[in-house]
Amino acid sequence: MKTNIEILAERARRLAVNANDTDDQSGKTYNVVEFLLTPERYSIDCQYIKEVLLLKELTPIPGAPAFVAGLTNVRGKIISIVDLKIFLGLVTKGITDLNKTIILSYEGMEFGIITDAILGTKIIRETSISAAPDTLQGKGATYVRGITPDGMIMLDGERLLSEKSLIVNQKQKI
Secondary structure (H helix, E strand, C coil): CCCHHHHHHHHHHHHHCCHHHCCCCCCCEEEEEEEEECCEEEEEEHHHEEEEEECCCCECCCCCCCCEEEEEEECCEEEEEECHHHHCCCCCCCCCCCCEEEEEEECCEEEEEEECEEEEEEEEEHHHCECCCCCCCCHHHHHEEEECCCCCEEECHHHHHCCHHHCCCCCCCC
């Protein structure tokens, strides 16, 4: 039979174990694509990503909001391309041939976002995501799900794809 001291020591050891140090695979995880919007690292959940491709041709749209970079043809389908740097209020340095496009899709909404580079994929535990800091303000803060311990900003794909101001071809009723 264990003594009270042994029981308390065992409880203390169990409570002292860091959740990140265990092999416990329970809890929600996100499979994300990590990308660069210089100088920050961002990610978005793969469930909202249709494909990733090079930004080859971009046709500007006269009179469109500044964050709409233009249109591109993806295998016969015309997709609008959004410059997230402008949309989120970040500093932009223009678009080059090295930019990549992530095509996002959710419940009938589909558009591409311009990134500076694709850094890879990661699996992120929901428990490791911290709330966005108070220093993150403005329009961009609305679309941030949280920040990982290594400083990567995770965007809320559903909120981004549900944003009405991103609908470029909305028809007005007369």
